[in-house]
Amino acid sequence: MFTGETTAAKIEFDESLVSVVLDQFGTDTQLIKSGDKRFIIRANASASPVFLGWIFQFGDLAEILEPASLREAMREMLNIGVKRYKKSCTTQ
Numbered sequence: 346m347f348t349g350e351t352t353a354a355k356i357e358f359d360e361s362l363v364s365v366v367l368d369q370f371g372t373d374t375q376l377i378k379s380g381d382k383r384f385i386i387r388a389n390a391s392a393s394p395v396f397l398g399w400i401f402q403f404g405d406l407a408e409i410l411e412p413a414s415l416r417e418a419m420r421e422m423l424n425i426g427v428k429r430y431k432k433s434c435t436t437q
Contacts, residue, residue: 359406392418
């Protein structure tokens, strides 16, 4: 799922995603409480569209915190999507 060069990432999730996160990253992944109903993990990840899409599917229930380069990759992917869908939709 995470092809390409990997980097150490810090990602925050809503507690409702505990099972999903453990399924994805492994049951030995350490979950660090980060506030009301949130937790943080540290895992290796890449800026691949597949990984970024995986995070995106959770909406505001997940956020890449570090590194800045991975946050920027997410921001770039989102900007591309906004530009694509900002165009008017007309049927011909």
